[in-house]
Amino acid sequence: ATEIQWWHAMSGPLGEKLEKIASDFNASQSEYKIVPVFKGSYPEAMTGAIAAFRAKQNPALVQVFEVGTATMMAAKGAVYPVYKLMAEQNEPFDTKTYLPAVTGYYSDTQGNMLSFPFNSSTTILYYNKDLFKKAGLDPNTPPKTWPELEEMAKKLQASGTACGFTTQWPSWVNVENLSAWHNVAIGTKQNGMGGLDTQLTISNPLVQSHWEKLAEWQKTKIFDYGGRQAKADPKFFSGECGMSIGSSAARAAILANAKFDLGYGMMPYWPQVKGAPQNSIIGGASLWVLTGRPQAEYKGLAKFFTYLSKPEVQAWWHEQTGYLPITPAAYDFAKAEGFYAKNPGADISILQMTLNPPTENSKGLRFGSFAQIRDVIEEELEATLAGQKSAKAALDAAQERGNTLLRAFEKANQ
Template identity: 50%
Template sequence: MAAGIAAYRSGNAPDILQVFEVGTATMMYSKGAIKPVADVMKEGGQKFDPKAYIPAVAGYYTAPNGQMLSFPFNSSTTVFYYNKDAFKNAGLDPEKAPATWPEVVSAAAKLKASGSQCPFTTSWMSWAQLESFSAWHNTSYASKNNGFGGLDARLEFNSPLHVRHFENLSNMSKQGLFVYKGRASKPITSFTSGECAMFIGSSGSYASVKRDAKFKFAESALPYYPDVQGAPQNTIVGGASLWVMSGKPAASYKGVAAFFTFLSSPKVQSESHMRTGYLPITTAAYELTEKAGFYKENPGTDVAVNQMIKKTTDKSRGVRLGNLPQIRAIEDEETELIWTGKKTPKEALDSAVKRGNELLVKFQAANK
C-alpha cells in the first residue's frame, strides 16, 4: 500500500493496486492517488451495478456519497472451524458445532478431558476477536459508525462486553481451554496439524485447510453471547480489494473496466469461491454456486456468505479508520499481555484504546 502510493507520487504507479481491507481509509485519503471504480467502469463503457454485490462487501468499500471506491476481489470473513474426529473422540456431536461462547467453553472442557492439548485457538486476534466480534454482536468498535462517519472517530472496544469477552478468553487460557498460537494467520497450522480442535479464522483459509487437514472438519458460524441483544448480526469483510490509480490514459481505464467485468462475472466468481473459500462477491455468483450443488456436497461452505448477507447496521458495516494496520499491531501487543498474566483484560483493552486513539488523532490532523 505505502509503496503503491509512493509510486503514484513519483509517476510510476501501476494501473491496479491490491490492498488489504484495513488499508481502505488510507487509500481513500491518499489525496488524488486513486480513481473510484464506479468512475472507471462508467468511463470504460462497462455495466456496473453496486447492488449486485453482497451488501456487507460493497458497503465496506463505498464512500459516504454511495460511490464504490474500489473493486472487491478476494473478500473473506471470519468463520469457525472444528475437527469432527476430535469432537467424536471427546463424546461431542461431530455434526453440531458450538453456537454460543458458553457452548465453546463446554466443548473445550470435554476436548481437554479427552486429551486435547489445544481445544481452541484463534487467528487474527484483532480482526476476529475485536472487529468481527463487535459487528457480530452489533456493538461499536469505534465511534462515528466505526469511522464511516468521519475522521474524528475514536476507539470503543474497551466496553463492558469486550472486557467480558476477553475475561472469558483469559479464563479459558488459564484452564488450558484456549491456547494462543500467534498473530495474523500463523495459528492455522495448529489446526490443520490436528493440534487444536477448534479454530476461528478466515473463510479464505478453506482451501489450505481442505488440502492440509488429515481429518474430517467442518465450518460453522461464529459463536456469540446469547444474552446480547441484536446478536448474531453479521460479520465483516476481510481479504483485499483492487484500487485503480489515477493519472492513467483512457485506454488503460477501458482495459481495467473490462478486466473487472470479467472478474465479477458469476462463473469466475463462483469458481473462485468454490476453489478458495473466499466469498462470491455478487449475489448472482452465490446463487450459481448454490444451483451447482456445491453447498450440499460441501456442508458449511455457505457459512461465510450467510454471515454476510444480512442487512448491515451502523455498528456492523465494517471498520474504516486511518492507521488501522498499526492499531491492529497495538491490539496484538496489548492482548498478548493478557495471556502472559501481565495485564488484566480491562487494563489491556484500555491501553490499546488509548494508544490507538493517539494514532487516530494523528491521522485526523494529517488529513483535514
C-alpha cells in the same frame, strides 16, 4: 499485449487460484496481459504500493486488505476510483449487483464504489470432526455459544487434544467481528463510516469480558494464541487445537493441508448479550487502481473488472477459496451448480453475513491508519494473554493509543 501488473498478497492455494484467474482472463483475449506479482503479507503489499507510488514506480493495480480502506480513500491523487474508471472506459458497472455489506464497505458517502471488491471474507468457526468423535462429541454439532465452546474444548482436552481452539487475525476475530456479532460499536460515528472525527470505543464491557475469558483460557490451553495474521494455522492443521476461528477463506489452505474431516459453524456468541447474534462483517481485500500509468493499462483493467464481475468467475473464486459470493448472482450460480449440497457448510459465511439486516454497529468499519491500530490492539491483547496486563488496562491503553493515531490521521486529511 499491454502488460498490467497486479500486486497482491495471496500465498499458498489462494495465490494459485489468483494466478489462474489472471491466466484465464489473459487467455480470453489478446490485447492485455495481467501479470500477478506476489508482494508479501497484506500490510507489506499495501506499504510497498504506497512507497512505490511515491517513487513513481507503482503498478496500476494493487490488492489492499479491508483495514487499509480509509487510508486508500484518503489518498486522493494516488487512486483512480473504480466507478470513474469504468465510466470513462465505457465498461458496464452496476454497484447494485453486489451485496449491500460489500458495496457499503468500499463506497464513498455519495455511494460511489472506489475500489473493486475482489475477495471478501468473514470470520467463521472450523472444527476437526475426527477429534470431536474421539472426544465423544457429536461431529455434526458445532458449539453455538462461547460457554458451549468452553465445554467442548474441555472434552477435547480430556480425550487428549492439546488445545481447545485458536484464532487467526486476533483483532479481526476477537474485537472487530466479536463486536459486530454482538451489535456493539467499536467506534463512534457508525464505526468511523460517518466521518474522520471518530473515536474508538473498544474498551467496553463486551470486549473486556471476552478478553478476560481468553486470558483465563490461555492458562489451560482451552484457548491457545497462535500469533497475528494467519500464523495460528499450523495449530489447527496439525490437530493440536480442535477448533479454530478465522477467515472463511482459510478453507482453501485447511483443505489443502489438514488430513481430517472438516466441520464448519457460525462464530460463537455470548448468550447474555441481548440481540446476539447479529451479523458478521467482511474482511479480505479489494482492488485499488493507482494513477500514473499509461492509458492502455486502464482500458485493460476496466475489461479485467468486467471479466471479474461475471457470475461464473465470481462463483468459481468463491468455491475454490471460501471467499464470499459477493453478488447474489454468484451465490445463485453456486447454488444452481449444487455446490452447497456437495459441500455442506460452505455457505455458513454468507448465512452469517446476512443473518440480520446490518445495524450501525455491524455494517463495517472505517478507521484511518487502521493497519497500525490493529497492531496496537494485538500488542495489548498479547500483553493480556501473557498475564502482564488486565484486559481492562490493555483495552484502555489500546483505545487511547488508537485514538492518538486517529487524531493524527484526521489532522493529516482535513
